[in-house]
Amino acid sequence: MTAGGEPLIRVEAVSVAYPMPGGGRVQALTDVSLDVERGEWLTIIGHNGSGKSTLAKLLNGLVIPGRGTVTVDGLSTRDAEHRRRIRQVVGMVFQNPDNQIVATVVEEDIAFGPENLGLSRGEIDERVADAMRRLEVESLRQRAPHQLSGGQKQRVAIAGVLAMRPACLVLDESTAMLDPSGRTEVLEAATALHRDGVTIVAITHFMSEVARADRVIVLAEGRVALEAGPRALFAQPERLRQLELDVPQVTEIAERLRRRGADLRLVPLSVAELADAYARMPKLAPQ
Amino acid sequence: MSERLIEVSDLWHWYLRKTPLESIALQGASFTLDAGEIVGVMGHTGSGKSTLVQHFNGLLRPHRGTVRVCGTDLGDRRVDPRPLRRRVGLVFQFPEQQLFDPTVGDDIAFGPRKLGCDHAEVRRRVQRGMEAVGLSFETFKDRYTFGLSGGEMRKVALAGVLALEPDVLVLDEPTAGLDPRARRELLASLRALHEDKGTALVFVSHNMDEVAELVERVDVMSDGRTVMSGPVREVFRAERRLRELGLGVPAAAELAGALRERGVALRGDVLTVDDAVEAMWTSLSSPAA
Numbered sequence: 001m002t003a004g005g006e007p008l009i010r011v012e013a014v015s016v017a018y019p020m021p022g023g024g025r026v027q028a029l030t031d032v033s034l035d036v037e038r039g040e041w042l043t044i045i046g047h048n049g050s051g052k053s054t055l056a057k058l059l060n061g062l063v064i065p066g067r068g069t070v071t072v073d074g075l076s077t078r079d080a081e082h083r084r085r086i087r088q089v090v091g092m093v094f095q096n097p098d099n100q101i102v103a104t105v106v107e108e109d110i111a112f113g114p115e116n117l118g119l120s121r122g123e124i125d126e127r128v129a130d131a132m133r134r135l136e137v138e139s140l141r142q143r144a145p146h147q148l149s150g151g152q153k154q155r156v157a158i159a160g161v162l163a164m165r166p167a168c169l170v171l172d173e174s175t176a177m178l179d180p181s182g183r184t185e186v187l188e189a190a191t192a193l194h195r196d197g198v199t200i201v202a203i204t205h206f207m208s209e210v211a212r213a214d215r216v217i218v219l220a221e222g223r224v225a226l227e228a229g230p231r232a233l234f235a236q237p238e239r240l241r242q243l244e245l246d247v248p249q250v251t252e253i254a255e256r257l258r259r260r261g262a263d264l265r266l267v268p269l270s271v272a273e274l275a276d277a278y279a280r281m282p283k284l285a286p287q
Numbered sequence: 288m289s290e291r292l293i294e295v296s297d298l299w300h301w302y303l304r305k306t307p308l309e310s311i312a313l314q315g316a317s318f319t320l321d322a323g324e325i326v327g328v329m330g331h332t333g334s335g336k337s338t339l340v341q342h343f344n345g346l347l348r349p350h351r352g353t354v355r356v357c358g359t360d361l362g363d364r365r366v367d368p369r370p371l372r373r374r375v376g377l378v379f380q381f382p383e384q385q386l387f388d389p390t391v392g393d394d395i396a397f398g399p400r401k402l403g404c405d406h407a408e409v410r411r412r413v414q415r416g417m418e419a420v421g422l423s424f425e426t427f428k429d430r431y432t433f434g435l436s437g438g439e440m441r442k443v444a445l446a447g448v449l450a451l452e453p454d455v456l457v458l459d460e461p462t463a464g465l466d467p468r469a470r471r472e473l474l475a476s477l478r479a480l481h482e483d484k485g486t487a488l489v490f491v492s493h494n495m496d497e498v499a500e501l502v503e504r505v506d507v508m509s510d511g512r513t514v515m516s517g518p519v520r521e522v523f524r525a526e527r528r529l530r531e532l533g534l535g536v537p538a539a540a541e542l543a544g545a546l547r548e549r550g551v552a553l554r555g556d557v558l559t560v561d562d563a564v565e566a567m568w569t570s571l572s573s574p575a576a
Contacts, residue, residue, distance in 0.1 A: 018434045021390055026434055047466040048438025150332035176464045179331045179493035180535040205466050246467035249538035249560050256564045262571060275545035284572045
């Protein structure tokens with residue numbers, strides 16, 4: 001995290017409601033305040049209908065709050081004239097890659113965003129080449145999107161967003177539809193971008209993905225219910241289950257061994273962490 | 288011997304056939320399902336899983352090979368597949384695209400009404416379907432479908448197919464996008480449906496943990512072919528092969544592998560959290576070798 005300065009995104013006392021049949025309204029978010037710091041990886045989890053996607057769409061002005069304000073790089077999303085700028089700063093990647101790819105050739109799809117910024121040809125080409133290199137999709141440049149695997153499509157979608165040179169990438173359940181190798185591809189790509197300084201806001205239902213975050217926010221019923229680092233979060237399995245969530249399988253295995261009396265104090269976040277800790281444990285004395 | 292519900296052999300299917308954009312989706316796939324079974328189908332994206340299961344209620348017709356479902360030969364073009372759809376319920380990969388009624392209750396009731404159920408029966412089935420996916424009947428029945436979150440829409444679509452109470456339920460990635468509790472509830476209600484009503488299930492997934500937990504037998508597809516098939520415990524022993532196919536093994540099995548590399552051998556197959564806890568506890572408390 002960059003020290004000092006204002007946060008990249010500030011959400012202040014935001015409420016959002018959607019209409020219901022017969023005139024009522026369903027409250028999607030109620031009085032939510034949070035900051036997204038420059039350079040951090042913030043993961044947002046919460047049950048279905050907890051308001052995660054609404055929150056994601058607030059971050060680049062796709063949803064304008066009924067009450068409260070969202071500012072991106074100092075600009076309010078409420079102000080229509082700032083929205084173009086805001087969407088360059090905050091790029092979104094959604095769940096279904098098929099809905100995000102517009103062109104018939106990979107390279108053209110990645111160039112679509114920068115072409116609409118009125119940049120010179122040279123600048124566009126440079127951005128496309130850079131985005132393709134960083135997402136490792138150069139070898140796919142002439143392919144048609146329908147020939148790609150799910151993970152490849154999602155990397156092409158991210159490359160298209162990256163070519164806009166955003167400061168922040170919002171991944172709204174971008175791994176939900178992918179097979180295991182596709183999920184790994186996308187997570188590795190996001191990790192590399194984060195290492196290069198891109199701020200990541202990730203929304204997921206896979207508890208095993210949460211370990212990558214610097215900070216986790218749990219939404220429930222449209223409010224911020226918890227905020228913690230991944231390890232501190234998964235040290236509270238009962239609280240998470242109350243919030244209709246869970247802990248990763250490795251964390252659950254450790255928790256259950258501990259409850260039986262194993263001397264295992266670690267809250268493991270990965271298979272390797274648990275395997276290391278377990279392999280070091282002494283055998284229990286025969287009773 | 289139990290009744291054979293689905294039998295697919297040497298199935299071929301092309302998309303945009305006989306056009307310049309022709310692509311092959313299935314090239315010799317096979318599949319069987321007997322009454323009362325739970326069978327998993329795994330495979331990387333584009334391996335042909337969805338194309339295969341769309342043959343099970345006649346949405347797609349075979350271009351080559353045979354597809355027999357509940358005694359009906361779907362290779363015969365004169366056969367009307369519609370009566371079959373009462374027996375074989377299919378939940379698509381993006382089930383929210385199946386929603387069309389403005390309110391949740393009406394959307395789920397559509398199927399049972401079309402089946403000619405009376406009012407009380409429709410209500411019972413809607414309620415049961417909603418409970419099975421963890422949607423409160425009172426809270427959700429009058430909500431607008433378009434005002435739901437993505438995960439909630441998936442639940443509504445699932446409830447709609449469950450309300451048909453079919454003999455065979457085919458679910459294509461049903462838990463994608465669901466929160467952890469909803470996943471657990473859905474798996475539990477599928478198991479209950481199977482045990483109470485004897486519903487046969489086809490569970491298409493690339494979530495290894497869920498396949499390990501729910502299914503008895505699993506087929507693995509790659510490039511339009513069935514490349515592995517067998518009891519789930521046997522298939523998950525082939526970790527390297529599964530990784531080559533773009534898949535993996537359940538987290539518990541991965542842990543057992545990582546322990547083996549560190550010189551700790553656990554007894555038996557470890558596929559689920561329960562297996563891992565038992566095996567690791569046993570190994571800790573058994574006298575040092």
